Structures are given as C-alpha cells and as structure tokens.
Amino acid sequence: MTTPTGTSPQGTGHRLTLTVDGRAHEVEVDVRSTLLDTLRERLGVTTVKKGCDHGQCGSCTVLLDGRRHLTCLSLAVQHDGAALTTADGLAATEGGGEGDLHRVQQAFLDRDAYQCGYCTPGQVCSAVGALAELEQGHPSHVTDDLEAEVDLDDDHLDDELRERMSGNLCRCGAYVNILAAIKDAAGVATDGPTTTEEAAR
Amino acid sequence: MRTFTYLRPDDVAGAVEAVAADAEARFIAGGSNLVDHLKLGVARPGTLVDVTRLGLDAIEPHEGGLRVGANVRNSDLAAHPVVRQRYPAVARALLAGASGQIRHQATTAGNLLQRTRCVYFQDVTTPCHKREPGSGCSAVEGYGRYNAILGASESCVAVHPSDLAVALTAVDAVVVVQGPGGERRVPMTELHRLPGDRPQDDTVLEHGDLVVAVELPDSPVSGLSTYYKARDRASYAFALVSVAAAVDLDGDTVRDLRVVWGGVAHKPWRATTLEDRLRGHVLTEETVAAAADAELSDAVTTADNAYKPAMVRGATIHALTGLARRAGAATTEGVDA
Numbered sequence: 001m002t003t004p005t006g007t008s009p010q011g012t013g014h015r016l017t018l019t020v021d022g023r024a025h026e027v028e029v030d031v032r033s034t035l036l037d038t039l040r041e042r043l044g045v046t047t048v049k050k051g052c053d054h055g056q057c058g059s060c061t062v063l064l065d066g067r068r069h070l071t072c073l074s075l076a077v078q079h080d081g082a083a084l085t086t087a088d089g090l091a092a093t094e095g096g097g098e099g100d101l102h103r104v105q106q107a108f109l110d111r112d113a114y115q116c117g118y119c120t121p122g123q124v125c126s127a128v129g130a131l132a133e134l135e136q137g138h139p140s141h142v143t144d145d146l147e148a149e150v151d152l153d154d155d156h157l158d159d160e161l162r163e164r165m166s167g168n169l170c171r172c173g174a175y176v177n178i179l180a181a182i183k184d185a186a187g188v189a190t191d192g193p194t195t196t197e198e199a200a201r
Numbered sequence: 202m203r204t205f206t207y208l209r210p211d212d213v214a215g216a217v218e219a220v221a222a223d224a225e226a227r228f229i230a231g232g233s234n235l236v237d238h239l240k241l242g243v244a245r246p247g248t249l250v251d252v253t254r255l256g257l258d259a260i261e262p263h264e265g266g267l268r269v270g271a272n273v274r275n276s277d278l279a280a281h282p283v284v285r286q287r288y289p290a291v292a293r294a295l296l297a298g299a300s301g302q303i304r305h306q307a308t309t310a311g312n313l314l315q316r317t318r319c320v321y322f323q324d325v326t327t328p329c330h331k332r333e334p335g336s337g338c339s340a341v342e343g344y345g346r347y348n349a350i351l352g353a354s355e356s357c358v359a360v361h362p363s364d365l366a367v368a369l370t371a372v373d374a375v376v377v378v379q380g381p382g383g384e385r386r387v388p389m390t391e392l393h394r395l396p397g398d399r400p401q402d403d404t405v406l407e408h409g410d411l412v413v414a415v416e417l418p419d420s421p422v423s424g425l426s427t428y429y430k431a432r433d434r435a436s437y438a439f440a441l442v443s444v445a446a447a448v449d450l451d452g453d454t455v456r457d458l459r460v461v462w463g464g465v466a467h468k469p470w471r472a473t474t475l476e477d478r479l480r481g482h483v484l485t486e487e488t489v490a491a492a493a494d495a496e497l498s499d500a501v502t503t504a505d506n507a508y509k510p511a512m513v514r515g516a517t518i519h520a521l522t523g524l525a526r527r528a529g530a531a532t533t534e535g536v537d538a
Contacts, residue, residue: 014207032202034236054237058302067276067305073236074306077207078229078251130301138280141296141436146285166436167300 021089221409265419357400
C-alpha cells in the first residue's frame with residue numbers, strides 16, 4: 001500500500017539522507033527541490049554547476065551509483081539515501097593521497113581542457129562515466145558493430161568519445177582539448193595539442 | 202512549480218490504486234521529462250506517485266523473446282547482449298536518443314510515455330489543445346518545422362518524440378499494463394493514438410494504468426533490423442524523421458517486413474501501405490522509393506515541413522537497402538566459409 005515518506009506537518013517538507021563525496025548529510029527539503037538545488041543551496045556543494053537547468057547542457061552532472069546523472073532533472077525526494085560523487089570527490093576515488101587528482105582531472109589540467117571552467121565539473125564527471133561505459137563494452141550511437149567489442153583504434157576512438165560526451169556542452173568551445181584530455185586519461189597516445197597556445201599555432 | 206504530495210508505494214497494486222483514486226495524481230519514474238514539465242508548468246499534478254522502487258527493473262527471457270521491466274534504464278536495455286544481437290533496431294534507437302546521462306535516468310516505460318517536444322506544448326504562454334484542451338493550436342500557423350505530415354488533425358500537428366517507441370513498434374512489441382481493472386496487453390501499434398479531437402490523450406491508457414513491462418516477441422523479422430535517425434546535429438537531438446526497419450528475406454525477396462516512421466505523426470507510423478507493396482519483392486532503391494511514395498500519398502505539408510516526405514523516403518531507402526546489403530553480405534560470407 002502507499003506510504004507517504006517523511007511527510008512533515010507542513011506536508012511538503014521531506015527529510016532526506018544524501019551522501020555526497022563520502023560525507024553523509026541529513027537535510028529537510030521542500031518536495032519540489034531538485035537534487036541540483038539541494039546540493040547547491042542547502043548543502044553548499046557548489047562543485048555542481050547550474051547551467052540550463054533543463055537537462056540540455058550537462059554542467060550539473062554527477063556520478064550516482066557510479067553512473068553519470070543529471071541533477072537538474074531529478075527530484076531530491078526521489079533520491080533519499082543516494083550516494084553521489086561530484087567532481088570534487090573524484091580525487092579520493094583514485095586511491096591517491098590528499099590533493100592527488102583523479103587521472104581525468106589531471107589530464108584536463110595538463111591539456112588545459114577548459115577556458116572559463118564552468119562546465120568542467122560536469123565534463124569531468126561525464127568523462128569518468130563515459131570511460132567506464134567504454135571499458136564495460138557498452139556500445140554507442142557511432143559503434144559500427146553492436147555485437148563486437150568496441151573498436152578503440154585511434155580515429156574511431158575520437159568519434160566514440162565525441163558521441164559519448166555529447167550531453168555536455170562547452171560554450172567556450174574547448175572541445176579539442178577536452179577530447180585530448182580524455183584520450184590521455186584513457187591511456188591512448190595522441191598527437192593533439194598540449195596547451196591552448198599550441199592549439200592556436 | 203505547484204506543490205504536490207509525494208507518495209512512494211511498496212507495490213504495483215498500491216501505486217495503481219494511489220493514482221486511480223486521485224484525478225490529479227501522476228506516476229513518476231526516471232523523471233527526465235516530467236521534472237522538466239513541473240518546472241515549466243506544463244504538468245501540475247497534485248500528487249506524484251514514485252514507481253521507481255517497485256522492482257520492475259529486470260530483463261528476462263520470455264516465450265522465446267524478452268520481457269523488459271518498465272523501470273529498466275535506457276542505457277541498460279541498449280547494452281543488453283540479447284537486445285544487441287536479436288533486436289538491433291531497439292538498441293540503435295535507444296543509442297540514438299538523448300545523452301549518456303539521460304539514458305541512465307530514463308526508463309523503458311517512461312520513454313514511451315514522454316510527451317511531444319512541440320514548442321507550443323512546452324510554452325505555457327501559448328494556446329495548445331494538447332496541453333489545455335479547447336485553447337487552440339499555435340503550431341498550425343506558427344513554427345512548423347517539426348510538425349506532423351501524416352494523421353494530423355485540425356486540433357493538433359504534434360509528433361511523438363520517442364525513438365524507442367518507433368523501434369518497438371517495428372519488432373511487434375507488446376506493452377503489459379496493470380490498471381484498476383487488472384492486467385492487459387496492448388500491442389505497440391495500438392498504444393499511441395492519432396490526435397483527432399482529443400490530442401490531450403497521447404495513448405489509449407486510462408488514468409491509473411501503469412505500464413509494468415514491455416515484451417519483445419521471438420519474431421523472424423527482428424534480427425535483421427535497424428534504426429536510422431535524421432536530425433539537425435550529429436547527436437543529442439530529437440528526430441526530424443526516423444525509420445525503424447525489420448525484414449525477413451528469402452534470398453533477395455522480402456518474405457515479411459516492418460517499417461515504422463518516427464517524426465512524421467502523433468504516433469509511431471507503421472507504414473503498412475509501403476510494407477504491402479514490398480512483400481514478395483526485391484529491396485532496391487526503386488522499389489523502396491515507389492513504396493514510400495505510396496505511403497506518403499496522403500501526406501500534408503506546409504512550407505516549414507515540406508522537407509519531410511523526401512527525407513523520410515530517403516531514410517527508408519537507406520535503411521532497407523542497407524539491411525538487404527547486410528543480408529547479402531552475410532549469405533556470401535556463409536558460402537565462403
């Protein structure tokens with residue numbers, strides 16, 4: 001039978017537990033709150049960026065149960081008990097010491113794969129998720145043979161990564177360096193630019 | 202956003218009862234379409250009944266085919282080895298839809314029940330019969346690039362946006378529905394409806410009906426199938442037109458086929474006239490073009506969407522002759538081996 005969960009006397013407040021980057025938070029939210037607004041406005045987790053707020057830009061992407069997820073199209077109340085990893089928490093997941101960056105973060109830094117940086121937390125989370133999906137052999141729209149292993153020869157890998165990252169928009173147009181960074185993180189040799197200065201030459 | 206009561210039932214019967222008993226209640230699953238509509242004011246439910254924790258998330262063998270739980274995520278369905286092998290049109294359609302993030306969030310049933318992206322439906326400051334029956338249609342005289350060309354009415358020219366629905370129609374899928382009166386099975390060809398004078402009803406489902414699963418039958422046509430989508434950019438856009446095609450060939454000759462068009466109508470458009478013309482024939486550019494023209498004989502276009510008939514004809518030629526080539530290649534490989 002139906003069970004109203006955590007209904008407060010006001011009728012619209014809900015008490016939730018959210019674990020963000022390994023830290024558990026208990027918070028009471030209005031039933032209408034999105035996960036994104038709860039993270040930013042109630043928990044002070046500003047790593048997660050609010051771009052379009054309609055699922056079109058990807059800047060609010062986090063990893064939810066290890067998979068990339070948009071927080072702007074998610075009601076917080078539906079995610080009571082969820083464990084999220086934002087770009088801030090990725091460093092710890094690599095098993096390095098404090099201050100060590102995740103290999104995707106390091107690659108973004110090395111490749112100067114951002115300009116204003118606003119989309120970067122979402123790009124980094126999405127890249128981590130996309131690489132995991134590739135490693136699991138999940139096909140994409142540009143995968144030729146749905147039944148074969150995903151072919152990661154150099155040229156095709158570019159297509160695969162572009163397609164898989166298409167839910168993340170960068171208004172500055174740093175895509176060339178983002179692609180190079182993700183290939184670095186994937187351990188693929190590339191001739192791409194190492195800095196924006198080189199790219200401009 | 203109007204506030205609402207949030208309920209999380211423990212079982213399917215409780216969920217159905219909660220919505221059936223309340224005219225202002227709605228089911229919510231992945232939420233990737235509905236949460237946007239809550240923000241825009243397009244949807245103003247008094248109660249949201251969360252069905253994401255009812256199970257319904259397994260993909261299981263079923264009578265030689267597959268039974269896909271309503272809550273299976275689009276990404277999981279697309280990656281499933283049996284779907285990739287035996288229902289490639291379904292996998293291709295899923296992978297052609299939305300973004301990696303949204304495919305992890307969106308569910309099988311939710312994808313089928315997503316609402317049109319007609320710009321006027323999503324803009325509450327404009328008249329729209331689908332959003333507010335009796336208010337008018339802004340799309341007929343307005344921005345009409347995406348408008349339907351088949352089966353539209355004076356009330357509504359919106360198209361159904363789902364890629365998955367088009368592919369599921371081509372593989373003869375059946376939707377399993379649990380309603381206040383019990384369980385029933387609705388073929389995909391009958392799930393969505395043409396607008397007529399009730400464009401507010403996208404489907405034949407009644408208030409309180411919950412889709413619990415989709416069954417993919419063991420069909421001879423589904424193995425040789427594909428989905429082809431034409432859109433404004435390479436990725437992450439709704440279809441201008443799309444084609445799901447599934448064929449069963451006897452040598453070069455079509456024993457049976459399914460061709461379903463997306464982006465042209467209020468529902469996935471099963472091209473039965475085209476199919477009738479091609480059964481017993483060889484798939485060539487000429488035969489497919491002629492059959493597509495016969496299917497399009499009732500098409501109605503305006504200056505804005507006049508590109509669609511030629512585009513869907515071309516997409517159909519591409520999809521069907523591609524399948525025929527692939528079948529020929531497979532036969533040749535078999536002989537060589």
